[in-house]
Amino acid sequence: MESQDFQYIATSVRPKLMNLCRSFFDKQELAYDAEDAVQETLLRLWQMRERLNEYQKPEALAILIAKNVCIDILKLNKGQHEPLDEASNIIGNIQADQSMITHDTERIISNALAKLPRTQQRMLMMRSEGMSMMEIAAACNATPTSTKTMICAARKKMMELLKIGRNKK
Amino acid sequence: MINLNDEKIRQELVRRYLNAETTFEEERLLADFLSGTGIALSAEEEDVLLMLQTSNLIGWPEISEEKADEFDRLMQRGSIKRKIVALPWIVSAAAAIICVVLFLPVYPTDNAEKQPEISTSELLEAINILSDVGTNDMAITAFSCNDGFIIKTTTSNEPPSSFMLKRCSDGISIELKSQ
Numbered sequence: 408m409e410s411q412d413f414q415y416i417a418t419s420v421r422p423k424l425m426n427l428c429r430s431f432f433d434k435q436e437l438a439y440d441a442e443d444a445v446q447e448t449l450l451r452l453w454q455m456r457e458r459l460n461e462y463q464k465p466e467a468l469a470i471l472i473a474k475n476v477c478i479d480i481l482k483l484n485k486g487q488h489e490p491l492d493e494a495s496n497i498i499g500n501i502q503a504d505q506s507m508i509t510h511d512t513e514r515i516i517s518n519a520l521a522k523l524p525r526t527q528q529r530m531l532m533m534r535s536e537g538m539s540m541m542e543i544a545a546a547c548n549a550t551p552t553s554t555k556t557m558i559c560a561a562r563k564k565m566m567e568l569l570k571i572g573r574n575k576k
Numbered sequence: 577m578i579n580l581n582d583e584k585i586r587q588e589l590v591r592r593y594l595n596a597e598t599t600f601e602e603e604r605l606l607a608d609f610l611s612g613t614g615i616a617l618s619a620e621e622e623d624v625l626l627m628l629q630t631s632n633l634i635g636w637p638e639i640s641e642e643k644a645d646e647f648d649r650l651m652q653r654g655s656i657k658r659k660i661v662a663l664p665w666i667v668s669a670a671a672a673i674i675c676v677v678l679f680l681p682v683y684p685t686d687n688a689e690k691q692p693e694i695s696t697s698e699l700l701e702a703i704n705i706l707s708d709v710g711t712n713d714m715a716i717t718a719f720s721c722n723d724g725f726i727i728k729t730t731t732s733n734e735p736p737s738s739f740m741l742k743r744c745s746d747g748i749s750i751e752l753k754s755q
């Protein structure tokens with residue numbers, strides 16, 4: 408699948424995913440931003456891009472992924488009785504696998520990552536997975552310029568946080 | 577091919593990486609170099625290497641149809657719950673409307689309002705009183721109005737007079753008043 412194909416799919420399916428996730432969180436009375444769930448959905452869709460040709464309707468796959476993401480988020484939040492605050496707004500998958508992270512450096516980076524705004528966290532994740540700036544922009548409903556600016560700000564902030572973490576050691 | 581053994585080139589690449597100006601391939605190259613070579617890394621390079629390894633942290637749960645089914649079930653349950661929550665409101669509203677209709681005070685009809693409250697015998701009694709006090713050539717006319725009757729008397733010598741005959745507020749006695 409070409410990069411333009413993904414950008415087209417992401418842009419066209421996004422409104423449907425937003426409605427789906429928003430109505431799910433509303434019904435479950437879950438204080439979670441639908442935008443985050445959509446971004447995660449599109450990231451997972453991108454990871455499955457090689458298999459997209461197997462599906463007649465990529466939109467159906469996107470909706471299947473979105474439903475999975477919503478359930479994952481719900482399960483993650485069931486054990487969490489306090490409302491999410493900005494500091495603990497770590498990406499769900501990192502938090503779920505926190506117990507598996509044993510290495511000090513990995514813990515340092517996941518802690519630093521958790522201190523970034525959610526969109527910046529996800530943009531860094533998307534980039535580290537190999538998404539291009541244009542693809543990240545399409546997935547996050549942003550312009551390529553603002554995407555680049557946000558990634559730049561996120562990386563510099565991460566450097567500061569890692570430096571602080573290193574100095575504490 | 578970029579020679580990353582050259583510290584200046586490496587630093588320039590790190591600078592471009594932090595400014596989000598590098599391609600993904602350049603970032604992979606930098607990550608491979610920093611993690612694979614035995615050279616001593618600066619503190620900044622160590623931090624960049626940590627950031628380049630962010631993808632190692634992601635452990636994605638499997639995508640499954642079962643979760644999609646669970647999603648659909650929860651969405652359905654959500655709508656049933658909402659219907660149940662709405663039901664008492666609908667019942668309360670219906671009960672309130674029935675109460676209003678049942679206990680609404682009954683107002684007299686228009687026909688009842690137009691009927692004079694003064695009876696014919698009472699009218700005749702009032703005319704008799706007026707004729708007793710008046711002269712022999714006095715003519716008396718009466719016509720109904722909303723509150724009772726207006727009675728007009730005319731004589732050959734005096735100007736015409738009119739009286740209002742109506743029911744008093746006690747609902748029993750009647751009043752004859754000069755206008």
